Amino acid sequence: MSDPREFVRTLADENAAFWKGRDVRLDPAAPPARRLQQIRYRMRQGVYNELRSVELLAAWIPYTPEREIRELLAGQLDDEHRHWRLLRQRLLALGEDPDAYRALPEWEALFDWLVAARARPTLERLAMFQFTGETQSCEGFETLIALARDVDPETADLYAREILPDEYRHAAIGHRGLYLLADTPERQERVRAGCREMNERILAAYRAHRTRADRGD
Numbered sequence: 517m518s519d520p521r522e523f524v525r526t527l528a529d530e531n532a533a534f535w536k537g538r539d540v541r542l543d544p545a546a547p548p549a550r551r552l553q554q555i556r557y558r559m560r561q562g563v564y565n566e567l568r569s570v571e572l573l574a575a576w577i578p579y580t581p582e583r584e585i586r587e588l589l590a591g592q593l594d595d596e597h598r599h600w601r602l603l604r605q606r607l608l609a610l611g612e613d614p615d616a617y618r619a620l621p622e623w624e625a626l627f628d629w630l631v632a633a634r635a636r637p638t639l640e641r642l643a644m645f646q647f648t649g650e651t652q653s654c655e656g657f658e659t660l661i662a663l664a665r666d667v668d669p670e671t672a673d674l675y676a677r678e679i680l681p682d683e684y685r686h687a688a689i690g691h692r693g694l695y696l697l698a699d700t701p702e703r704q705e706r707v708r709a710g711c712r713e714m715n716e717r718i719l720a721a722y723r724a725h726r727t728r729a730d731r732g733d
């Protein structure tokens with residue numbers, strides 16, 4: 517298969533199939549108090565993730581010669597910085613110290629790996645972070661918003677109004693990049709391998725996240 521659009525459609529279906537029932541960070545069946553605890557944990561880890569996203573985009577931009585993609589990455593960097601500020605402010609308003617949170621080693625390792633991937637071809641990086649990671653994070657935010665509506669409507673609104681629309685745009689950068697660059701069977705194979713690797717790493721981070729959130733530390 518070498519038509520990029522057809523390839524991207526198939527790959528999106530493969531990713532969606534991989535993720536069925538695998539985002540274990542929140543438990544929809546948990547009683548409200550427990551659900552709220554899980555949401556708070558997501559927010560704390562979220563502050564870290566947004567800031568590391570800024571860092572990784574800054575690291576990638578100089579290694580991205582494709583001018584159109586570079587512009588899009590600069591816009592994304594700006595969005596992630598705004599998300600970091602907004603989430604941090606929300607936690608402060610809730611009486612927490614967002615800077616005291618110790619990030620999970622699995623999330624740290626995931627971002628360290630992505631930053632270190634800066635010199636890999638743009639195509640592979642976009643497959644990993646924007647196409648796979650950001651698409652999955654849209655799914656994750658949809659779930660978070662739905663589960664926060666009754667226990668913390670203000671936070672649900674913040675995610676729905678200020679964060680989720682940007683995340684859909686970030687996932688679209690992945691699509692755009694793949695349409696432009698995944699135009700040979702060899703390149704498509706590298707993209708598919710990048711997606712597979714990213715999926716496994718995110719899954720490991722999600723599982724560790726839930727274990728630690730349940731322990732409450």
Ligand SMILES: [Fe+2]
Nearest residue numbers: 566595596599
């Ligand atoms: Fe973000």
Ligand SMILES: [Fe+2]
Nearest residue numbers: 596650683686
């Ligand atoms: Fe994002």
